[in-house]
Amino acid sequence: MKAEILATGDEIRSGALVDSNSAYIAEALEREGIEVTRHLCVGDDLKTLVAVFGEIAPRADVALVTGGLGPTEDDLTTEAVAQAAGLDLVLDKNALVTIEAFFKRLGRPMSRSNRKQARFPRGSAVLPNPIGTAPGFKTIINGCAFFCLPGVPREMRKMLADEVIPRLISLTGDNRQFSLVRTLSTFGSTESMIGERVSGITTDFPDISLGLRAKFPEIQVRLYIRGNDEDQLNHRLGIVAERVGAKLGNKVFSDDGRSMQAVVGDLLIKKDATVAIAESCTGGLIAHLLTNVPGSSNYFLFSGVTYANDAKIEVLDVPPETIETHGAVSLQTVRRMAAGARQIANATYSIATSGIAGPDGGTDEKPVGTVCIGLAGPEGVTSKRLYFPYGNRTAKKKLFAMAALDTLRRHLLGMEGLDIVMKKTIKE
């Protein structure tokens, strides 16, 4: 089965917006063994849309279209599909009721323009949108099934999973192919270093291909396999994943796509432990990442984002002499910050960051990109200094936060004892 993906909208066409939907859809289809042959993008222009639908239909069995289902005048997908298929638009009463109910639930008046979203090419299957106002639909043009979905990624993803993929699976029937991917997420090495490490690892497994993907600040090692026996494919992926893990050691923080913060959270739950944070240069990002994980209130207690030195002193009980003598960005200060946060919040563990995210504030001794990380636990306090010379301010904040979380992860796994790290990195 061949599929094409069409993103519509002037925002994407003109480059104002990067289209991430098409890659997401491609990956989902390929996972089901459906071959994606082309992506296209055109703007909000009726004539062009009609022409493109006409071009795709004879080439593909399935087309996934995103965008242009909104209530405004430049939302033209539905009209264009109708023209390309030679169908008129008819009001779908169920869809209208659903849209009305959506607005009622939100306690907001429904605007007249939203009625437009309940009209579809005659004979289309309406695809419900449980989290937005724009339903999708499926229409056949010249033997090709066009699935039209909203451009809002969250809505598109839900409808793709709930409405589109099940329909495609039932179409493929017994010939169902599986494309499986295994993702090993790493932190702390460059793409080329990892590439060299894992090179040749799939030699005995010619059916598995290996790709590297930079998902800043992670590098992911991805293993791909295709076939019709899902269990067998998973078994083979497992063997190679284990070999990759053995090569990369503690650089791998998850082999199932989980984020660093989710991994750290799971480790804390396993130990029945809690955590507090003291952040300077990361400016709240560590707390933000940790609290993105549902259920994080079970272990995350507190973060003191102490940007100003007075806040470090007042809130975290850092002695003013420590800052005066060693500076805010120092191993001594982050150790005090970590200890202070841990004590205030009565947490099992705490991590602290102080560094220079730039663009200003660097010195010869402590250039932009320098970060000190402190870690406090029942066994004591430790600290280390790292240097990330690449990226802008927000990139550096991400690297600093990730390095701090990774420090806690390794400690929770017993990979880095507090004392050992202390000896290696502290000179007091």
Added chain:
Amino acid sequence: MKAEILATGDEIRSGALVDSNSAYIAEALEREGIEVTRHLCVGDDLKTLVAVFGEIAPRADVALVTGGLGPTEDDLTTEAVAQAAGLDLVLDKNALVTIEAFFKRLGRPMSRSNRKQARFPRGSAVLPNPIGTAPGFKTIINGCAFFCLPGVPREMRKMLADEVIPRLISLTGDNRQFSLVRTLSTFGSTESMIGERVSGITTDFPDISLGLRAKFPEIQVRLYIRGNDEDQLNHRLGIVAERVGAKLGNKVFSDDGRSMQAVVGDLLIKKDATVAIAESCTGGLIAHLLTNVPGSSNYFLFSGVTYANDAKIEVLDVPPETIETHGAVSLQTVRRMAAGARQIANATYSIATSGIAGPDGGTDEKPVGTVCIGLAGPEGVTSKRLYFPYGNRTAKKKLFAMAALDTLRRHLLGMEGLDIVMKKTIKE
């Protein structure tokens, strides 16, 4: 002049990689007044590539192609262009010398496959690549100029700026066109509400088109104009932008693309004021957003991310009775949190959030999506309760953080006096 953009490569086709090159190129071309009509993406397949080059040539004046210039067997762009143009491949001696010098400089042996990168369709203009091994080239197919560039974003961007754009400008000559965009960023209304408000606003300006863009949690109103007199275009955009601003009132927080946090930062600087934050449900996101702005250390002092009630009591001096009587998510508690953060940090202003981001923790009285926002300043303390019923946990955190920053923004602008808000929203 019409342009199309083609991204090549199985990684992008299969969705393993999000294509950010095409948006970057589109924006650069549109800025020069070149209309981008289509993006395409196909994989590393010679037949498909040749076919697609043949399709693009009669439709466009210019085509920008990325990827497929590397040394390996699946790099097929050069071969495909030659076939589509009916030209043979010839070795370019200058290019070969440059590639050899590149490897010498890195101190690495040049592999035989790299020689391939010095062969181009006969008569092509070679486009030097100063930071990588793959030179690009320009070949005419059926009257359309194909510019082929490497897929590595850093190399592509440099060559686009140094080699492609100047050639395109000289092609357009005196007919140079400008495409200008003005962005008004809003918060607090839905896309359809804003669409209705601004509908018809460009009736007297048929040369200006208006588009809405949901950049969650903002809604942007974007005004587009194209022509050859840059000053005149800017003047006309200014008039319409002012009208849009008048229609949308204080919902507009910037008219130059600045983020909410940058706007709040600028207002604080203007008032020579500082800010502290007390965050519960936003979990550090407000601090993270504020500290993403370079120079934020001039006004941002502290955020207490007090997830646990004990941290609210211990760090922010919230009386335990307040939490016991009214709950952590209450107007009373956020007022105490705001006052506490302001006092600890000795800040001019402070904002506090406490709410339920979900997925768990909601009640009938305080469902998931409820947030209380407190604001403390020299004039006193106030609070309000809002309800955002849409989106998952991370979406709700974003909405809560944005609402809190917007509350501060409006207060700094004198749009919302503390007392007035207090009367409207507090019942104590």
